[in-house]
Amino acid sequence: MLPLIERELITKRKWIEKEFLDLLTLAQSVPGPIAVNTAVFVGYKVRGLRGAAAALLGTVTPSFVIILAIAIFFAGIRQNPVVDAAFKGMRPAVVALIIGPVLTLSAACTGRCWSSSPPRPWPSGGSTGRRSGYSPRPPHGHRLRS
Numbered sequence: 001m002l003p004l005i006e007r008e009l010i011t012k013r014k015w016i017e018k019e020f021l022d023l024l025t026l027a028q029s030v031p032g033p034i035a036v037n038t039a040v041f042v043g044y045k046v047r048g049l050r051g052a053a054a055a056l057l058g059t060v061t062p063s064f065v066i067i068l069a070i071a072i073f074f075a076g077i078r079q080n081p082v083v084d085a086a087f088k089g090m091r092p093a094v095v096a097l098i099i100g101p102v103l104t105l106s107a108a109c110t111g112r113c114w115s116s117s118p119p120r121p122w123p124s125g126g127s128t129g130r131r132s133g134y135s136p137r138p139p140h141g142h143r144l145r146s
Contacts, residue, residue, distance in 0.1 A: 005038055014044050033058060 008014050023045075027037035036059045043055025059130060077083050 005035070009038075009042060015042055 010017065023038065023041050024034075026041055027034050036056065039055040039059045040052045041053035043053070045051075047054070
């Protein structure tokens with residue numbers, strides 16, 4: 001996606017030049033899809049507030065209209081037994097698509113995510129005989145908050 005945006009904005013249209021990395025940093029720092037954020041920032045740079053509004057409408061409206069048309073069409077055929085059976089058949093696949101990444105992430109956790117004791121917020125003072133890691137008690141002079 002990013003090479004496509006870069007080629008279109010810098011090489012073809014020449015709307016922005018070397019500030020693409022700054023624009024990309026801004027687009028990634030605000031919430032939302034990067035294509036929409038980039039479009040808004042480029043629209044603002046090229047035509048000001050009206051350009052930003054036009055870019056926002058131009059990137060969001062097509063998706064909104066397509067999803068609205070699908071929802072209207074789907075509402076009309078939802079009671080069809082074939083459609084209902086298809087959606088019931090998709091449920092296990094959706095569950096598998098959700099569980100797959102959870103299992104992958106938990107396997108990468110290697111036990112440290114599921115330990116029964118929380119990590120201690122103070123480093124080892126060296127008085128416990130351990131070479132590194134955390135001390136089971138706070139350093140001298142520190143008290144735990146209750």
